[in-house]
Amino acid sequence: MNLVDVNTMFPTDEKCREMLVRLRWPEGVRCPRCKMDAIELETEKTLYYCKQCDYQFTVTAGTIFNDSHLPLTKWFLATLLLCEAKKGMSACQIQRTLGLGSYKTAWYLCHRIRHAMIESQRPMLDGKVEMDETFIGGKNWWQGKNSLHKGKETVIGIRQRGGELRFFHAKDARSGTLGKYIRENISEDVDILYTDDWNAYKGAAKHIRKDGRHKTIRHKLRIYVKGDTYTNTVESAFSLLKRGIMGSWHRVSAKHLQAYCTEMAFRFNRRDNSDLFMDTLRHMITAPVLTFQKLTA
Ligand SMILES: [Zn+2]
Structure with missing residues (x-):
């Protein structure tokens, strides 16, 4: 059309x-x-x-x-x-x-x-799932999490490989917050959850972690892919979100950030x-x- x-x-x-x-x-x-x-x-x-x-x-x-x-x-x-x-x-x-x-x-x-793009009654994500967090707002925010997080807004991305992407404007990227989004979106029977080596995931993904289903990629050591362990698909979605905010929306207030995240994910999930x-x-x-x-x- x-x-x-x-x-x-x-x-x-x-x-x-x-x-x-x-x-x-x-x-x-x-x-x-x-x-x-x-x-x-x-x-x-x-x-x-x-x-x-x-x-x-x-x-x-x-x-x-x-x-x-x-x-x-x-x-x-x-x-x-x-x-x-x-x-x-x-x-x-x-x-x-x-x-x-x-x-x-x-x-x-x-x-x-x-x-209208808000999805209600979404199923739990299953199979191989990537999860990552990024920070938006403040000075030089597009440089991502390598710059200081102060004054920035946290966006969590969860994506089932070959499946749905979800973005959440979260209050922070602490263990308790990550754990909440894991429980609400990722099936307990997930095959593998891929994240980076951000410490907060240890507690947040405890129930998935105990039998070796949580794999981390060591971003701190600048390793981005190891076999099938990577979070690249959710990261590429983040870069689209950031380009959208920079290029088209210019200034997005924290209050409406979730709405823009929802729009980007809605479109991303229907790109084909x-x-x-x-x-x-x-x-x-x-x-x-x-x-x-x-x-x-
Ligand atoms: Zn009637």
Whole structure:
């Protein structure tokens, strides 16, 4: 899907709405309140009605599109731009490209699309898993963990080889914190967990470590690959994240760092997916609402 395809297939809000209906309710329109079948009303704005709970709604009711004054055609174009830009795209550029009235509108739009990229109910990672941490922010932050960590934000990356990548904006890289992300994301039956020789992993991965399933690569000795022991795939994802932050987003506040991490991982995990645009739209029409108040709280 490219810009021309999106323009051709979705030239009007009506066409956009038809697609959202198909993505939101593949098995027929359901009432968002009581989940019963609903019927379409004969009006211009494509209203639906549920007679079980006496509720009128549109396809965007209770979704991130809710309460937006932007035409759906612009939403669709912004979604394509965000999901196809490998290193991300700034709200400023979205504003100019789509001719949006204000930076604030573009900023809120981008954040809502990002919010829809949050994955719920993810399975535990299995097989061969790499885990690493990096530090973002402060002076010379792009030099990574060799420079001082003071004033920097910690990002943890976990990636199953040949599988999913996850990024987390963590409060630090201490043992307890690493252990929490290991427990929440990595299966206890993981074949091997690869990390560097950062001391905190000893305690954090204790349960995996005891029978030799935790392998470390000795970065302190400047060894980066030893047989199949390396953390290079998660590190290459980190460098993409950093290039994105430097090149497109310029300044990312600590408060919104997780949102950018989520966006990068979402795109990275779908880099070979030819259906990326539709997949993103499906997330958007089924994700929970993100209000401006919540975003700026
Ligand atoms: Zn109902």
